[in-house]
Amino acid sequence: MEIGKLLEKKLSRDAFVFGLERAIWLKLMSGKEPYKIKDDTYLMTRALLNSVKRAYEQGISPAYKKKLSELLLGKILFRGFKSKIPHKKTYGIEPPSFVTISPTNSCNLKCVGCYAASPCAEKHFEHLDYDVFCKIIEQNKTHFGSHFVVISGGEPLLYRGKNGKTLSDILQEHNDVFFLMYTNGTLINKEVAKKFAKLGNITPAISVEGFKEETDWRRGKGAYKKILQAMENLREAKVPFGISITPTSRNIETLFSKEFIDFWFEKQGALFAWSFQYLPQGRNPDMHLIPTPEQRFKSYFETWKFVRKGYMIADFWNCGTVTRGCMAAGKPRGGYFHILWNGDIELCVFAKIKDKNPTLNNVYNLFNSGKSIVDA
Ligand code: SF4
Numbered sequence: 439m440e441i442g443k444l445l446e447k448k449l450s451r452d453a454f455v456f457g458l459e460r461a462i463w464l465k466l467m468s469g470k471e472p473y474k475i476k477d478d479t480y481l482m483t484r485a486l487l488n489s490v491k492r493a494y495e496q497g498i499s500p501a502y503k504k505k506l507s508e509l510l511l512g513k514i515l516f517r518g519f520k521s522k523i524p525h526k527k528t529y530g531i532e533p534p535s536f537v538t539i540s541p542t543n544s545c546n547l548k549c550v551g552c553y554a555a556s557p558c559a560e561k562h563f564e565h566l567d568y569d570v571f572c573k574i575i576e577q578n579k580t581h582f583g584s585h586f587v588v589i590s591g592g593e594p595l596l597y598r599g600k601n602g603k604t605l606s607d608i609l610q611e612h613n614d615v616f617f618l619m620y621t622n623g624t625l626i627n628k629e630v631a632k633k634f635a636k637l638g639n640i641t642p643a644i645s646v647e648g649f650k651e652e653t654d655w656r657r658g659k660g661a662y663k664k665i666l667q668a669m670e671n672l673r674e675a676k677v678p679f680g681i682s683i684t685p686t687s688r689n690i691e692t693l694f695s696k697e698f699i700d701f702w703f704e705k706q707g708a709l710f711a712w713s714f715q716y717l718p719q720g721r722n723p724d725m726h727l728i729p730t731p732e733q734r735f736k737s738y739f740e741t742w743k744f745v746r747k748g749y750m751i752a753d754f755w756n757c758g759t760v761t762r763g764c765m766a767a768g769k770p771r772g773g774y775f776h777i778l779w780n781g782d783i784e785l786c787v788f789a790k791i792k793d794k795n796p797t798l799n800n801v802y803n804l805f806n807s808g809k810s811i812v813d814a
Pocket of ligand 1: 545546547548549551552553554555556591592593621622
């Protein structure tokens with residue numbers, strides 16, 4: 439039976455997910471990796487499957503049902519390993535799992551410590567060429583066998599390519615790819631939410647910093663209210679979404695509290711949370727915002743406590759066992775690299791390091807010299 443059909447009804451959905459969890463557990467435990475790595479990987483995968491279950495229970499549009507089963511579970515989770523075989527045969531190693539593209543540096547907010555140092559003046563806004571954007575997505579598919587792309591920014595919904603092309607055009611043109619988009623959420627109106635619901639191949643991770651006080655302090659007055667409205671629009675259109683959090687010394691206790699999880703997951707309907715502890719980079723770096731060692735230590739246990747309960751919270755620092763360490767520089771199996779609005783290719787969104795060879799460190803130069811992203 440097709441995955442989509444199995445997920446449709448509660449009984450078959452629960453049975454399918456239970457069976458899948460067991461199969462994953464047995465497969466992991468038969469491997470030779472240390473137990474902690476296997477157990478953490480199992481717990482995170484179980485939390486991911488729980489999010490899929492919750493997505494169906496909360497209600498998602500028909501297009502999302504199709505894309506979640508065909509793309510996310512089908513092409514990415516189940517058959518992902520098969521599509522990586524050609525790369526492994528040619529290069530002897532597995533390819534990266536995905537590419538992160540920040541197609542624009544423009545943004546409508548001016549967050550404290552913006553990691554991307556998004557310029558405040560329009561004259562400094564830059565957008566990745568639309569055709570180059572498409573070519574990266576295509577090559578991620580053909581060369582890495584990956585049907586998953588992460589979109590960051592700036593604010594991705596402000597992206598404008600040639601002839602005013604937007605992110606929606608990208609989603610439409612690459613409907614065999616599933617996108618995770620980091621967004622400030624303030625531009626997700628009813629129309630945008632409906633468009634997503636129709637396309638079904640994007641899930642927004644909306645940035646929140648805690649509750650109203652923390653979010654408005656960092657993102658600007660009124661941001662919190664707009665975020666709540668965006669989530670209402672997404673729920674109404676039946677679009678699955680999650681949150682993105684930046685633990686700082688000011689908000690880390692709030693972020694890993696039961697009240698926080700209850701509010702965003704249970705009340706607002708977030709299905710996942712991505713977390714990256716504050717790094718002093720971008721706009722006016724502030725060393726005082728870095729969580730203290732004690733706070734970081736405590737947050738490790740808090741993160742895993744919630745993951746054990748079935749909440750998908752992936753902390754790039756505290757969940758290193760799941761990705762087998764750092765994901766940067768296109769690491770085989772689970773790795774990625776980052777391409778910016780000006781075409782620059784860097785190791786990671788948070789490690790602004792690039793190759794010193796100009797032919798290899800910029801995607802425009804790379805493509806102009808007849809190379810592909812495999813050569814980066
Ligand atoms: S952190 Fe994100 S939302 Fe805030 S200014 Fe920077 S790019 Fe915009």
